[in-house]
Amino acid sequence: MNTPITVAIVEDKELIRQSLAILVDGADGFACQATFETAEAALDHLPGQCVDVVLMDIDLPGMNGIDCVRHLKQLCPATQFMMCTMYDEDETVFEALKAGANAYILKRSPPHKLLEAITELHEGGSPMSSTIARKIASSFHISPTAPNELDILTPREREILDRLSKGHSHKEVAAELFVSPTTVRKHIFNIYEKLQVHSKIEAVNKYLGRK
Amino acid sequence: MNTPITVAIVEDKELIRQSLAILVDGADGFACQATFETAEAALDHLPGQCVDVVLMDIDLPGMNGIDCVRHLKQLCPATQFMMCTMYDEDETVFEALKAGANAYILKRSPPHKLLEAITELHEGGSPMSSTIARKIASSFHISPTAPNELDILTPREREILDRLSKGHSHKEVAAELFVSPTTVRKHIFNIYEKLQVHSKIEAVNKYLGRK
DNA sequence: CCGACAATACCGCATTTGCATGATTTTTTA
DNA sequence: TAAAAAATCATGCAAATGCGGTATTGTCGG
Numbered sequence: 001m002n003t004p005i006t007v008a009i010v011e012d013k014e015l016i017r018q019s020l021a022i023l024v025d026g027a028d029g030f031a032c033q034a035t036f037e038t039a040e041a042a043l044d045h046l047p048g049q050c051v052d053v054v055l056m057d058i059d060l061p062g063m064n065g066i067d068c069v070r071h072l073k074q075l076c077p078a079t080q081f082m083m084c085t086m087y088d089e090d091e092t093v094f095e096a097l098k099a100g101a102n103a104y105i106l107k108r109s110p111p112h113k114l115l116e117a118i119t120e121l122h123e124g125g126s127p128m129s130s131t132i133a134r135k136i137a138s139s140f141h142i143s144p145t146a147p148n149e150l151d152i153l154t155p156r157e158r159e160i161l162d163r164l165s166k167g168h169s170h171k172e173v174a175a176e177l178f179v180s181p182t183t184v185r186k187h188i189f190n191i192y193e194k195l196q197v198h199s200k201i202e203a204v205n206k207y208l209g210r211k
Numbered sequence: 212m213n214t215p216i217t218v219a220i221v222e223d224k225e226l227i228r229q230s231l232a233i234l235v236d237g238a239d240g241f242a243c244q245a246t247f248e249t250a251e252a253a254l255d256h257l258p259g260q261c262v263d264v265v266l267m268d269i270d271l272p273g274m275n276g277i278d279c280v281r282h283l284k285q286l287c288p289a290t291q292f293m294m295c296t297m298y299d300e301d302e303t304v305f306e307a308l309k310a311g312a313n314a315y316i317l318k319r320s321p322p323h324k325l326l327e328a329i330t331e332l333h334e335g336g337s338p339m340s341s342t343i344a345r346k347i348a349s350s351f352h353i354s355p356t357a358p359n360e361l362d363i364l365t366p367r368e369r370e371i372l373d374r375l376s377k378g379h380s381h382k383e384v385a386a387e388l389f390v391s392p393t394t395v396r397k398h399i400f401n402i403y404e405k406l407q408v409h410s411k412i413e414a415v416n417k418y419l420g421r422k
Numbered sequence: 423c424c425g426a427c428a429a430t431a432c433c434g435c436a437t438t439t440g441c442a443t444g445a446t447t448t449t450t451t452a
Numbered sequence: 453t454a455a456a457a458a459a460t461c462a463t464g465c466a467a468a469t470g471c472g473g474t475a476t477t478g479t480c481g482g
Contacts, residue, residue: 097351125341126348133337136347140308154428167413169468183430189471190428198470199438200412202378365458380438394460400441401458409440410468 004031005122006051010042010068011035011084012060016107020055020084020114027115039068047075053118056101058085058092066092066099073100080121088131094139105129150207152194158207160187165204215242216333217262221253221279222246222295223271227318231266231295231325238326250279258286263333267312269296269303277303277310284311291332299342305350316340361418363405369418371398376415 007024009032011017017035025032033051036042039060046054054072058065069081082103083096096104103121105114106129117127128136153161163173170188174181188200197203218235220243222228228246236243244262247253250271257265265283269276280292293314294307307315314332316325317340328338339347364372374384381399385392399411408414 094351097348100352102345102348120341123341124345126339126344127341128337128339128344128348130331130334130336130338133339133344134313134335137308137313137337137339140305141311156429164412165416167408167410167416169410171468179429180431182432185469186431187429188469192470197378199378199380200469201375201415204412204415205376205378367459382438390459391461393462396439397460398458399439403440411439 004029005053005118006031006033007118008032008034008036008042008046008051008054010037010039010054010060010065011057012037013057016057023111023114024055024118030115030118039063039065042068043071046072046079050076050079052122053080053082055082055084055118058083058096066096066101069096069101070099082117082121082127088129088135090135093132093135097136102126103128104132106132153191157187157191157194160184161191161203161207164188164200165207215240216264216329217242217244218329219243219245219247219253219257219262219265221248221250221265221271221276222268223248224268227268234322234325235266235329241326241329250274250276253279254282257283257290261287261290264291264293264329266293266295266329269294269307277307277312280307280312281310293328293332293338299340299346301346304343304346308347313337314339315343317343364402368398368402368405371395372402372414372418375399375411376418 007030009017009020009024011020017037021032021035024030033049034045036045040062042054042056043063054069056065056069060068065083065085069083072079073081080103081101082105083101084105084107085092086107088106093104103117103126105117105127109117109129120127150158159177160173163176168176170181170184174184177184188203191203192198195203195206197206218241220228220231220235222231228248232243232246235241244260245256247256251273253265253267254274265280267276267280271279276294276296280294283290284292291314292312293316294312295316295318296303297318299317304315314328314337316328316338320328320340331338361369370388371384374387375381379387381395382392385395388395399414402414403409406414406417408417
């Protein structure tokens with residue numbers, strides 16, 4: 001415990017902010033260096049003192065915690081951000097991760113779990129409340145409904161669609177595959193019929209599984 | 212602890228398999244119902260007895276653990292799979308998640324952590340070793356090189372690009388935004404210049420962050 | 423052997439798109 | 453407030469694209 005992990009807290013609710021500060025400061029090996037009521041206050045003062053870990057509430061008045069992380073991560077790349085929220089809503093989780101957060105825990109976590117999470121985060125891990133982690137894991141699962149659509153395409157059609165998805169034109173694909181441009185156009189036409197679309201972008205979106 | 216969590220273990224190394232079985236069976240609330248040396252053996256016998264949780268090694272002789280999960284997940288959708296491996300290589304993590312695994316821990320985890328993870332997994336969580344979780348979290352981060360590209364677009368240009376990405380033509384976008392089609396075309400032209408691309412698909416690929 | 427399908431290829435037409443040039447008005451910002 | 457940036461609109465051309473029909477060849481399964 002030579003040098004304690006320095007922590008900052010961004011949380012608008014007085015009671016929670018104080019509780020967290022006391023918990024962190026009271027524990028061995030941790031030092032609560034600053035607390036802020038708003039995202040704006042954190043943005044003003046944190047860049048100067050770049051702490052190790054920031055506990056960030058999401059539902060703040062004014063700027064929300066996610067946008068705050070997005071900005072702070074630019075200014076303090078070394079600082080680790082732990083989102084700390086009441087709810088486990090789908091969208092916010094992914095937005096927070098995109099913004100640069102490396103941990104996401106629910107406020108209902110027991111105190112010792114919280115301290116453990118801070119340590120893990122500081123050591124290069126990414127602690128997640130398990131329900132949060134499940135959401136993330138699920139987002140990787142291949143959906144069992146979609147794949148059939150692409151199954152009805154022939155290998156040649158998939159080949160062409162793949163090249164279209166990389167931004168190549170009829171002519172370019174034809175040259176790459178050593179066939180006539182009209183052939184490629186015919187294939188594309190067939191692909192559209194099978195996938196029930198009417199443009200390259202719609203076809204590519206289906207191909208890449210994003211609609 | 213009314214009904215214990217039933218567990219199966221797939222692991223080729225005798226010593227590790229035995230250790231895990233003893234650990235699980237010895238703990239309160241857990242029951243090790245089967246152990247297998249190979250993926251093939253698990254595929255043969257598991258579907259009949261569908262346990263709650265399967266601990267799956269990845270580096271198996273013959274079929275690897277990831278492909279094994281891919282097949283078993285179809286046959287036993289209710290069973291939860293925990294990948295259990297020595298190394299934390301990038302690709303295998305994501306492949307395992309895609310295959311349907313909901314937990315991924317390193318073998319070096321202490322025994323009590325392992326039991327805790329099994330419980331969490333069974334209760335709907337997705338326990339991950341923290342270094343694994345970091346990899347996953349990082350995969351969501353917007354790369355620090357790319358974002359500038361989209362930042363140089365104006366809000367209006369992003370709006371238009373977003374609609375293009377949904378497969379709308381410039382005419383449709385014009386109608387949606389109540390402006391002239393020529394205006395939309397001008398915007399699109401400006402977008403191409405800023406992103407250094409020459410077609411819709413290339414622009415949309417950059418917009419959606421996949422090149 | 424024959425029908426179904428895939429892959430190849432062509433013609434033609436209307437529309438969309440990529441690219442160039444130019445201009446006006448509003449908004450932002452220095 | 454003056455300069456810069458953004459949003460709006462227009463005209464025009466050549467190429468790419470979407471959509472329709474037609475036809476030949478080869479492969480595969482019944």
